[in-house]
Amino acid sequence: MVKAKGFAFVAQSPWIQKGTIKDNILFGQNFSLEKYKTVIKSCGLVKDLQEFPRGDLTLIGEAGVTLSGGQKARLALARAVYQNKFMYLMDDIFASVDVNVAQHLYTHCINGLLKDKTRIICTHNSQFLLSADWVLIMNNGTIVNQGRPFEVLNDYDVKAVDVKFDEANSNSYLTMDDWTPIKESEIINDLNDREDQEQGVINLSVYKQYWKSVGNLIVYLLFIAIVIMQSTRNISDLWLSHWVNEIKIKHDDNAIEDFKDLQNENNKYLYTYTLIGMINSFATFFRAFIFAYGGIKACKKIHDCLLTSIMSVKSTFFDINTLGRILNRFSSDTNIIDDSLPFILNIFIAQFFHVIGTLCSIIYGIPWALIIAVVLTPVYYKLQIRYRNSSRELRRISAVALSPLYNHINESLQGLSTIRAFRAVSRFERENEDKLENYLKAEFSSQLAFLWFNFRLRIIGLTMLFFISFISVFIHQWNLTNAGYLGLSLTY
16 A cells, blocks of 8 residues: 555544545545455444444534544544554544453554554553553653653553453454445435525515514604605606796796896795705605614524524534534624625615606606506516526525535634644645635626626616607607706606
C-alpha cells in the first residue's frame, strides 16, 4: 500500500461527519474491499455493523448523534487506519470503550495493523504502554518523567501479568466471515438527508399568519395611509393640469386684465396645490413609519414562535435535521423576514396603488387609452403568471441550497484539526465551492428570470406609450380634450 501524505489524528472527542458509516471510513479514499474489511475487523466494528439493519450504509446523524461514544471512537479510529498514513496521533482512544474492546483495539489495531507505523498515544490506561518504545509522563503540560516502560511505570510487573486478552469475550469482534458490505442498490435509507421543499402557490395560511403577526389595526392604518398618499398624488397632478388649463383659457379670453389679477389667480391654485402636497407628505411619512413598525413587530413575533418551536421539539428532531438547516432558518430566512420581505412588500403595495392611480389618470385624460389597456392586460397576466411560478420555485431552491452550505461550513470548522492532519483541506474546499455554486446557480437563475420579465414589462410599457402618443396627435388636432390632461397622460 502506498503511504499518503500527512498524519492520522484521532481526537478524544471523535469528529464524525453526517453521512453513511462507509463514507466516514473512506473519507475521500478509493474503496478497496479487502482493505475495508481488514480495517473494520481490526477496529472492532463487525458486531456493530451486524446489528445495524443497513450495515455500513447506515446513515448517521450530524456529529454522529445516532452512535454511542464507543462506536464513534472506533469509527474515527477506522477512518484514520484506512487512510494508511505514516504517523498516527491518538488522543485517549480507549476512554470511551470497555476493557475487552480496548484490548482488541490494542492487539489487532495498534500492535497489529499499525505495527509498522509511528504511533503516538496519549492515554490514562498505562497497561497499554507496556510495549511502547518510549513513555512520557506529563502533569499540567510538563514532562515529569520519561524512559522505557519498565523504567517509568512503578507497577510494571503487576500490569504485565494482569493484561490478558479474553478470547471468549472478543469473538464477536474477531469474526469476519459472517459479515460482508451491503450493496448500495439494496438499501433505502429512511434518515432524511434532503430538506423538504414546498411546491406550487403559497398557501393562504402563510399570508394570514403574517397578517396576524403584523396586527389588524396596523394593516388597516397602513391601507388608509396608502390610499390617501396615492389619491393626493394623483389629485395634485390633476390639479396642476387643471391650473394650466384654466390660466390658458382665461388668458385666451382676456379674463385677466393685469399682472396682479394673474398673480392672485395663481396664488389661489398654488395654495391648494401646496395643501395637497402637505397632505401627501404626511401620508407618505405615516405610511413609512407604520410599515416599519409593523414589519418589526411581525419579524419579532415570527422569530419568537420559531425559537419556541425549536426549544420544545424532541431530541430526535436534531438527529434528523442538521445544524445547517436550523442555522439557515435563524439566519438567512430570518433576515428575509426582517429585511427583504418588508422592503419588497412595501414596494409591491406602493406600486400596486401607483398602477391603479396611473391607469385612472391616463383613462381620465385620454379615455381611448382604455382600448390598449384592455388588449395588453391578458398579455401582462400571462407573463406575470409564468414569471411568478418560475421565480417562486427558484427562490425556494435558493433557500434550500443554503442549508447544505451552512452545514458543511459548521462541520468543517468542528473537524478542522482532523481535516488539516489528513491533508484533506483541498477536498473540503472543493466540496464547499460545489455547494456554494449550487446556491449561486439558483440566485443567478432568479436574476435572469427577473431580467426576462423586466424586459417584457418595458415592451408592454413602450407599446402603451406608443399608442397613447399616436392617438394624442389626432386628439389634439381635433381638439377632443384639453392640452393639460393630454400632457398629464403622456407623462405617466
